Amino acid sequence: MDDVLEALAAPDRAIRRLIEECGASRLDLKEVGLTDYTARKHLQITSPRALAPTEAVQIAPLGPRDVVALVAMSQDVGRRFLSHGVYIRDALLHGQIRLSAKYLGYSKDGTLEAVRPITGMWRLGSAQAIPMTGIVNLAAVMAEPDLNDNWPGPATLVELGPPVPLGLPLGFALSANGAKPALRKVRHVLLDDLLSAVQKGSTFVDVPRL
Structure with missing residues (x-):
């Protein structure tokens, strides 16, 4: 019994x-x-x-589908850390990366620029926990002067593989000031749907969301 x-x-x-x-x-x-x-x-x-500031919990991919998390990427902080092969998201921001995500995507100049495979994902108590992850470019990430200022509390860190270029137009209207559109919220889609849209010459707005 x-x-x-x-x-x-x-x-x-x-x-x-x-x-x-x-x-x-x-x-x-x-x-x-x-x-x-x-x-x-x-x-x-x-x-x-609740995690201690120096605590990191690794997260295994959830589910069999190739889910892509699409995120807004700032030209300063986001791109700078992206050059080190990582993306870090404050856990208190609206919209988070789902546990099923196996790729991360981002836009530039009105197009979905690329997706990158997620090779590791961790919950962090704060940026102080990053050394516990063992990421490849740890020294470069820890050398960034604003690291602790940007992530003083809980966050999610994803380590990324080489980019897969897409160049898929977003299909959004221009901003009021005429600027090219960009991703503003976290969205999740299937990788196959993105690749199919590229092949068909469609835009991102035609891709179904999860």
Whole structure:
């Protein structure tokens, strides 16, 4: 009987770990098969575990699909850290990278410039935890003078592989000042849908969101 009860409790323990250790959101839980109602119920009783400033928790990719997280990329901070092969996102910002993401994409000059494979993902207590990740370009990242100022608290760090160029037009209207459009929110799509849009000569607005 004890074995049966333990087996029945295993799914709930797995869900709790996804929330507590990996910071799973409602959408993350739905991606592993929970209904919206069940996902909300779990999140009512379980929260992500607070990490110490120097603590890092590695997150394994969730799910079999090639999901792309598309993010706004600032010309200063974002591009500078991108040159070191990493993207860091404050955990308090609206819209976060889903646990299922296996690629990261970004725009430039009105086009979806490229996607890069995510080779590692971590929850961080703060930028002080980055040495615990063992990322390849650790020395260069830690040498950035504004590192701790930009991420003094919880954040997500993704390490990235070489870019896969896309050049897919966003298809958004020009800004009021005539500037070329850019991604403003975190969006998630399938890599196959992006590649198909490139082949068809479509724009990003034609790509279905997840």
